[in-house]
Amino acid sequence: MNKRVVVTGMGVCAPNAVGLDAFSKALAEGKSGIRFQPELKELKFGCQIAGKPNIEHVDLNNYFTSTQLKSDPGSGLVYGVIAGVDAWQDAGLGIEKEGPPDWDSGIIFGTGLLGVDRFRESVSQIDLGQVRRLGSTAVVHTMASGISAYLGGILGCGNQVTANSSACTTGTEGILMAWERIRQGNAQKILVGSSSDSGPYIWGGFDALRILPRAYNDAAEKASRPMSSTAAGFVPGSGAGAMVLESLESARNRGARIYAEVLGGAVNSGGQRQGGSMTAPNPIAVRRCIAESLSTAGISAGEIDLINGHLTATSKDSEEIENWSIALGREGQDFPYINSFKSTLGHCLAAAGSIESVGAVLQLRDAKVYGNLNCEDLNPAIEQKVHRSRVPLSTLNVSPEVIAKASFGFGDVNACVIFKKITD
Amino acid sequence: MTEPQYYQKLKTIVSPYLPDDVSVDEIGMDSHFLKELNINSANLVDIVLDVEDEFDIVLENEDMEAMQTVRDAMVIIERKRSS
Numbered sequence: 001m002n003k004r005v006v007v008t009g010m011g012v013c014a015p016n017a018v019g020l021d022a023f024s025k026a027l028a029e030g031k032s033g034i035r036f037q038p039e040l041k042e043l044k045f046g047c048q049i050a051g052k053p054n055i056e057h058v059d060l061n062n063y064f065t066s067t068q069l070k071s072d073p074g075s076g077l078v079y080g081v082i083a084g085v086d087a088w089q090d091a092g093l094g095i096e097k098e099g100p101p102d103w104d105s106g107i108i109f110g111t112g113l114l115g116v117d118r119f120r121e122s123v124s125q126i127d128l129g130q131v132r133r134l135g136s137t138a139v140v141h142t143m144a145s146g147i148s149a150y151l152g153g154i155l156g157c158g159n160q161v162t163a164n165s166s167a168c169t170t171g172t173e174g175i176l177m178a179w180e181r182i183r184q185g186n187a188q189k190i191l192v193g194s195s196s197d198s199g200p201y202i203w204g205g206f207d208a209l210r211i212l213p214r215a216y217n218d219a220a221e222k223a224s225r226p227m228s229s230t231a232a233g234f235v236p237g238s239g240a241g242a243m244v245l246e247s248l249e250s251a252r253n254r255g256a257r258i259y260a261e262v263l264g265g266a267v268n269s270g271g272q273r274q275g276g277s278m279t280a281p282n283p284i285a286v287r288r289c290i291a292e293s294l295s296t297a298g299i300s301a302g303e304i305d306l307i308n309g310h311l312t313a314t315s316k317d318s319e320e321i322e323n324w325s326i327a328l329g330r331e332g333q334d335f336p337y338i339n340s341f342k343s344t345l346g347h348c349l350a351a352a353g354s355i356e357s358v359g360a361v362l363q364l365r366d367a368k369v370y371g372n373l374n375c376e377d378l379n380p381a382i383e384q385k386v387h388r389s390r391v392p393l394s395t396l397n398v399s400p401e402v403i404a405k406a407s408f409g410f411g412d413v414n415a416c417v418i419f420k421k422i423t424d
Numbered sequence: 425m426t427e428p429q430y431y432q433k434l435k436t437i438v439s440p441y442l443p444d445d446v447s448v449d450e451i452g453m454d455s456h457f458l459k460e461l462n463i464n465s466a467n468l469v470d471i472v473l474d475v476e477d478e479f480d481i482v483l484e485n486e487d488m489e490a491m492q493t494v495r496d497a498m499v500i501i502e503r504k505r506s507s
Contacts, residue, residue, distance in 0.1 A: 067467065070440050135473055136466035 009091025009244035015051030047212035051237030051346030079240035080147035080195035101158030112350035115142035167409030171353025193242030226340035237346030241354030264297030265417035290327035305400035311340035318381035343373035367399035
């Protein structure tokens, strides 16, 4: 008998807000976290804007020991540890410094590439023949599992402690990996999340691909335009999101507050066939992924109230909408509400799925559907499938019960998860 | 540089690497870095680098291995600086 899995804690370090309450307020008000980045101008980037969490007011001593702060841990590791520890505490879980680890709690914290600034320093030193000067943290600040390793030590988790990586699908995939492990009874709780570094070395490759907007360097908040007819590419972002997933049994036993149930979901790949490629999704695979997520969740397409899409603000947005419409068999006025948080966050890459999932679940908590920024000029190809009223421009006070959250990534990989408000 | 000056500088270098439950006052001339001060062995690598920067010397692997206590470190630094 599979166990039911619920969300009992969340933490977030996003471009437009750090911390749950600030984040829900920012999403409800459509507050943009996208800013002009002088550093990118200096380096002659075409796109000189990005989303970067402001952690100036966060006291890192609440998260790291002074020894750990002796050398800069790097942006992605800092974001991940803030979001992870916050989620753990939000779930009402304590931190035991002594005694055995908690064998029933694990961590899955994904990333695309960790500690790229630190890695660059190491490369420079090595090239100068100074390998002996790298210091003790050159490995742990740059290994893909660095965040899960730090969190594992801070929280004392004794179950599986690992990192997943599947490009922009990473965060959503991680939630389903945690769901699976808890569902099968192999862990009671898993802190799951993902993180992405800030900075030119992460974003440069995308600028080189010419898929970032170049005409908005003096109008940063207008640049990210998911579903708009003037969508001109995704704005690079960064940050981290985290959730504590827990068996319903464990949550009830300790009287934990429950945000939502993870009803189910699916991950797949389009195999870079049938129109799919390294950078474009196979539409058949996307539809299969959505359909399969409904069947594992045990719900019908008609029960979806709200979609939180991947919707990065490229020409692919209309194809994504078409895939949702076909997979759900719904269109026009019958289409669920749909939103993309990338209009205010930018595309946080490996962190996108986790940050956006936190936002998705906050809509269940607060009985709201957050509005979409910058799509007053809805793409006509989208309007052919979806009635305008289903793409709210400002936040609605309607209470969604079931939300589908999807992420799609380079490598033609897909993930879709279904969250449901818990009523009983 | 006098012995107390060396000692003071070393204390300043070592203190950020002390675990939370060990105070700076516990650093003594014969304190063993790993066994008594409970410094993580990986952080000894950082202490060596900080010592190199502070005293403008280069420490070899065998120096590092010989650097078990505060006194060991002082002897090695003094020898390097005078050679």
